[in-house]
Amino acid sequence: MDVRRRVGLNLKRFRQEKGLSQEALAFEAKLHRTYLSGVERxxxxxxxxxxxxxAVALGVTSSKLLDEIEEPQQPGA
Amino acid sequence: MDVRRRVGLNLKRFRQEKGLSQEALAFEAKLHRTYLSGVERxxxxxxxxxxxxxAVALGVTSSKLLDEIEEPQQPGA
Structure with a gap:
């Protein structure tokens, strides 16, 4: 999995766990909402x-945003 | 500690543990040696x-390069 995709999925998971909207997190992290949305995607x-x-705005360490993600195994893989 | 400094210190430590020169690692990672040197600094x-x-060139996960570093405590701190 591409590292950008990995970062995006981790970010979205943490954001949703915190119950934050993209807009709220973007404000906290001093980023534009459309930029943050692009990172998530x-x-x-x-x-x-x-x-x-x-990461600071989410209250996690930045290394967490790079964590490996287990991909669901494809049938026959 | 600034995240760039943290990345630099982790990178240098892993590179030295692998016994790689900056030049060798830069070649593996397809970066210019002076750029890699700047990341380390x-x-x-x-x-x-x-x-x-x-990280791939070092054989570690990229999250390892962002790991927190314990700073030696200052006298009187």
Whole structure:
């Protein structure tokens, strides 16, 4: 899985666990909502500084945003 | 500690543990040696894609490069 996709999925999971909207998190992290949305969709390539800002706003460590994600096994794989 | 400094210190530690020169690691990660040197010194702000490329070349997960570092306690702190 592409690292940007991984970051996006982790970010979305943590954001939803915190019960935050994209808009609320973007405000906290001092980012534009459309940029944050792009990070979640895996189409943006954030720097480590941006990643850290998002992590701080979520109350997690930035390394958590890079955690590996277990992909569901494909039938026959 | 600034996230860029943290990434730099983790990177240098893993690189030295692997016995790799900056030049050898830069070659593996398809980066310029001076850029890699800047990441190690904490003066560059790599994207998650670049971080992942460095991590793969080092044989570690990219989340490891963001791991917290215990700072030695200052006297009187």
């Amino acid at each position: 895996g189409v943006r390539n954030p720097t480590v500084t941006v990643l850290e800002g998002i | 904490g003066v560059r702000n790599p994207t998650v894609t670049v971080l992942e490329g460095i």
